Amino acid sequence: MAGSLRHSAYLLAAAVLLSTAHGQLTGENARKGSTYSIGVGKADITGPAADVNLMGYAAPGQLAAGIHTRLYARAYVIGDAQEERKRFVFVNLDACMASQGVTLTELYGDLYTEKNVALSGIHTHSGPGGYLQYILYIITSLGFVRESFDVLVAGIVQAIKRAHEDVKPGMLQVTAGELLDANANRSPTAYLANPPEERARYKHNTDKSMTLLKVLDTEERGRGAVTWFPVHCTSINNTNSLISGDNKGVAAQFLEGWAAGAGQADANGNDTMGSNFVGAFGQANVGDTSPNVLGAFCYDTGEPCEKEHSTCNGRNEMCIGRGPAWEADDYGYKSNEIIARRQSDEAIELWQSAATPISGDIDYRHAFLDMSAITVYPSNYTRAGRTCRAAMGFSFAAGTTDGPGAFDFKQGDTEGTIFWRVVSHFLKDPSTEQIACQAPKPILLDTGSVHVPYEWQPTIVEIQILRVGQLVILCVPGELTTMAGRRLREAVHQQVEGVWGSDVTVVLAGLTNTYSSYVTTFEEYAMQRYEGASTIFGPHTLDAYIQEFLRLSKAMMENKATEPGPRPPNMISKQWSFLTPVVLDSVPSGSHFGAVTEDVLPVVYKEGDKVRAVFQSACPRNNVRLEGTFLTVERQDPEDSDKWELVYTDSDVSTKYHWARPHVLSPESTATITWDIPEGTLSGTYRLRHFGDFKHILGGPAPFNGTSGNFEVHGLDVKPHKHHKHDDNRHKFELSDWERYVREHSFLIPVFLFALLLLGTVLYRQTVSRRPAVSSHPYERLEVAA
Numbered sequence: 073m074a075g076s077l078r079h080s081a082y083l084l085a086a087a088v089l090l091s092t093a094h095g096q097l098t099g100e101n102a103r104k105g106s107t108y109s110i111g112v113g114k115a116d117i118t119g120p121a122a123d124v125n126l127m128g129y130a131a132p133g134q135l136a137a138g139i140h141t142r143l144y145a146r147a148y149v150i151g152d153a154q155e156e157r158k159r160f161v162f163v164n165l166d167a168c169m170a171s172q173g174v175t176l177t178e179l180y181g182d183l184y185t186e187k188n189v190a191l192s193g194i195h196t197h198s199g200p201g202g203y204l205q206y207i208l209y210i211i212t213s214l215g216f217v218r219e220s221f222d223v224l225v226a227g228i229v230q231a232i233k234r235a236h237e238d239v240k241p242g243m244l245q246v247t248a249g250e251l252l253d254a255n256a257n258r259s260p261t262a263y264l265a266n267p268p269e270e271r272a273r274y275k276h277n278t279d280k281s282m283t284l285l286k287v288l289d290t291e292e293r294g295r296g297a298v299t300w301f302p303v304h305c306t307s308i309n310n311t312n313s314l315i316s317g318d319n320k321g322v323a324a325q326f327l328e329g330w331a332a333g334a335g336q337a338d339a340n341g342n343d344t345m346g347s348n349f350v351g352a353f354g355q356a357n358v359g360d361t362s363p364n365v366l367g368a369f370c371y372d373t374g375e376p377c378e379k380e381h382s383t384c385n386g387r388n389e390m391c392i393g394r395g396p397a398w399e400a401d402d403y404g405y406k407s408n409e410i411i412a413r414r415q416s417d418e419a420i421e422l423w424q425s426a427a428t429p430i431s432g433d434i435d436y437r438h439a440f441l442d443m444s445a446i447t448v449y450p451s452n453y454t455r456a457g458r459t460c461r462a463a464m465g466f467s468f469a470a471g472t473t474d475g476p477g478a479f480d481f482k483q484g485d486t487e488g489t490i491f492w493r494v495v496s497h498f499l500k501d502p503s504t505e506q507i508a509c510q511a512p513k514p515i516l517l518d519t520g521s522v523h524v525p526y527e528w529q530p531t532i533v534e535i536q537i538l539r540v541g542q543l544v545i546l547c548v549p550g551e552l553t554t555m556a557g558r559r560l561r562e563a564v565h566q567q568v569e570g571v572w573g574s575d576v577t578v579v580l581a582g583l584t585n586t587y588s589s590y591v592t593t594f595e596e597y598a599m600q601r602y603e604g605a606s607t608i609f610g611p612h613t614l615d616a617y618i619q620e621f622l623r624l625s626k627a628m629m630e631n632k633a634t635e636p637g638p639r640p641p642n643m644i645s646k647q648w649s650f651l652t653p654v655v656l657d658s659v660p661s662g663s664h665f666g667a668v669t670e671d672v673l674p675v676v677y678k679e680g681d682k683v684r685a686v687f688q689s690a691c692p693r694n695n696v697r698l699e700g701t702f703l704t705v706e707r708q709d710p711e712d713s714d715k716w717e718l719v720y721t722d723s724d725v726s727t728k729y730h731w732a733r734p735h736v737l738s739p740e741s742t743a744t745i746t747w748d749i750p751e752g753t754l755s756g757t758y759r760l761r762h763f764g765d766f767k768h769i770l771g772g773p774a775p776f777n778g779t780s781g782n783f784e785v786h787g788l789d790v791k792p793h794k795h796h797k798h799d800d801n802r803h804k805f806e807l808s809d810w811e812r813y814v815r816e817h818s819f820l821i822p823v824f825l826f827a828l829l830l831l832g833t834v835l836y837r838q839t840v841s842r843r844p845a846v847s848s849h850p851y852e853r854l855e856v857a858a
């Protein structure tokens with residue numbers, strides 16, 4: 073701790089020196105903005121595409137089985153042009169959230185540490201899970217999934233390295249605009265609990281403003297962009313099995329595609345975009361937002377749901393939000409593309425409109441907070457109170473209209489309710505003090521009081537402020553609701569504008585560095601809808617964050633160091649894992665890995681058609697093919713029939729890689745590759761290829777590949793033809809009813825084994841050591857438990 077303080081003192085000294093050196097801007101600088109040291113980098117973080125529970129909906133049966141789009145880490149190093157140590161890194165992750173288990177060490181010495189690196193999740197609900205360190209967040213993934221975690225860490229490090237190596241002089245601009253049709257409030261009745269005077273100041277019940285940070289080189293050519301806009305990445309629903317970046321991941325691909333494409337020339341015909349443009353869509357105060365903008369309707373009757381509780385006939389599992397293309401019945405892929413397109417179109421429009429050049433100092437503050445015991449003092453922005461040990465309320469089990477699930481457990485659903493009631497019963501009954509502290513929340517899971525086999529939810533979280541000139545990024549460790557985010561941003565804005573100018577832009581980066589569920593306003597908390605029930609540190613959670621953020625921003629304004637705060641436990645080494653490894657892969661006799669079992673059709677395809685081929689395959693967990701692909705779409709060189717040009721990979725929105733086993737215990741598997749031929753596809757001869765790695769009973773995985781027959785694609789002027797519509801989920805195996813039943817329910821066996829083990833351990837601890845938990849130090853408690 074002393075070391076850290078000395079470190080801060082050193083930084084402080086450096087900061088004071090620099091602020092004097094760069095105190096005055098020349099007239100030129102003020103107009104064009106300051107020159108900064110800037111680097112951008114992107115790396116693949118796509119984890120295991122089979123067997124692993126997808127993170128977010130917490131639906132135990134929702135296991136990965138292929139890829140829609142790859143997931144990426146996009147890193148932005150932003151630093152002072154003169155002083156190398158004065159820099160920060162913003163990393164946007166196509167992950168559900170950042171994991172506290174990821175800690176940076178030894179990356180370019182101590183140039184990048186937890187203090188100046190922000191890891192922010194976009195909140196996709198279609199990425200492989202199991203990489204968080206707290207039990208509640210990894211129950212449905214059968215505990216910790218090392219494969220997910222390792223890929224995430226490797227990708228983050230790779231992205232930061234690339235950004236670091238890309239550092240060169242550049243400039244920044246910031247602008248904002250309104251995007252009306254890409255989010256809706258999914259808890260509008262809780263929003264209405266906020267004071268009318270406060271609500272009257274805002275036109276909408278979600279934030280509609282998208283902020284865009286433009287990253288430019290010194291010639292003002294584009295190098296990258298980051299946007300912040302609040303919308304849940306739940307466009308793709310909770311029965312999907314393909315890995316996807318959901319609406320923000322796809323929006324990033326659209327923006328990067330636009331930047332790389334033709335038509336970006338200026339009046340002189342010069343390219344206005346540099347190569348390797350990195351565009352990120354960051355999450356903001358996402359808590360009560362939904363991409364299902366048409367509202368929530370009853371699945372059976374088609375009537376709007378009852379508003380107060382989001383129920384149909386008194387039950388909530390039938391109340392489902394509708395995306396713009398809900399009728400497509402395609403797991404939400406079409407709606408996803410629409411919500412993605414709306415965000416990328418807005419970003420492009422903002423890119424092309426006037427923006428404010430950024431000039432001024434670079435700075436950052438970071439603090440760990442023990443959220444179980446913060447005293448909140450009354451102020452213009454906060455009411456007096458105190459925070460509580462973590463606990464989840466009953467409505468947490470009800471889920472949301474984005475899909476029952478999302479630590480989103482179904483209410484009324486037999487497994488969900490019984491499961492959580494049983495868990496709740498075996499966990500400690502909350503103390504009277506805890507009940508009073510969390511009131512009016514009825515406590516379902518008193519997670520903050522259980523420390524066996526290890527922590528269930530965080531006690532220590534982190535907050536962080538990054539500043540470059542007029543742009544201030546507030547990094548929050550969870551999902552703030554619309555009004556909660558507004559209060560926090562406004563408090564900081566009002567505090568700093570006097571010193572940094574009224575043109576300061578304060579943005580909020582959600583799900584950053586640590587995940588600790590939701591944060592509502594005090595008034596919304598009283599409603600105890602899903603978000604209030606999931607506000608784990610009690611009614612004063614938001615006010616505690618406001619108080620602590622104001623403390624950090626004040627210190628930043630006054631060039632003072634701040635206390636680092638208590639360190640959270642790192643529990644990665646003591647994680648429980650129950651996901652079974654891949655034993656071996658095999659093929660039916662006479663076949664081979666990569667053999668085409670169903671070829672493309674002998675027809676001429678056109679734009680809008682789906683091409684499909686099925687290959688004999690192996691488990692994708694053998695090799696996640698990081699920065700590689702499980703499939704390619706290739707086009708034959710019209711001049712040279714031996715040459716094939718790569719057109720698409722498994723990361724492109726137009727391709728899908730579906731992986732399937734005939735039954736859970738089978739070593740055989742197939743890969744179904746589909747390609748939805750996009751508009752503007754060149755005529756020619758094409759083929760699909762599949763790549764994978766199979767595992768022998770002895771020895772490591774070996775690569776294989778397979779190639780479909782060639783097929784022709786013609787433009788729209790070609791005579792239309794008819795061919796069979798493919799069903800994406802169909803595979804060649806015909807299952808008996810019994811096999812289907814086993815297949816559909818077998819995931820429950822390991823989930824219940826895991827739950828049973830957990831409960832056994834908890835029960836054992838409860839009976840063996842009935843010692844009162846007097847220690848408030850997390851390490852001590854963990855040692856007692858170990």
Ligand SMILES: *[C@@H]1O[C@H](CO)[C@@H](O)[C@H](O)[C@H]1NC(C)=O
Binds near residue numbers: 291340342
């Ligand atoms: C842009 O084009 C003009 C005219 O062709 C040329 O003089 C100028 O150098 C170009 N600028 C850059 C940055 O390439």
Ligand SMILES: *[C@@H]1O[C@H](CO)[C@@H](O)[C@H](O)[C@H]1NC(C)=O
Binds near residue numbers: 309310392400403404
């Ligand atoms: C998800 O999409 C599938 C396919 O369109 C559909 O069958 C299912 O009912 C949807 N589930 C939810 C919760 O919307």
Ligand SMILES: *[C@@H]1O[C@H](CO)[C@@H](O)[C@H](O)[C@H]1NC(C)=O
Binds near residue numbers: 452
């Ligand atoms: C609180 O608000 C009042 C009224 O707007 C203002 O006069 C006062 O300066 C504020 N106090 C602080 C500490 O910001």
Ligand SMILES: *[C@@H]1O[C@H](CO)[C@@H](O)[C@H](O)[C@H]1NC(C)=O
Binds near residue numbers: 777
């Ligand atoms: C595909 O497999 C063949 C046969 O094993 C191998 O020779 C070839 O190099 C592979 N191609 C690629 C692109 O991996």
Ligand SMILES: [Zn+2]
Binds near residue numbers: 195304359478551
């Ligand atoms: Zn969420």
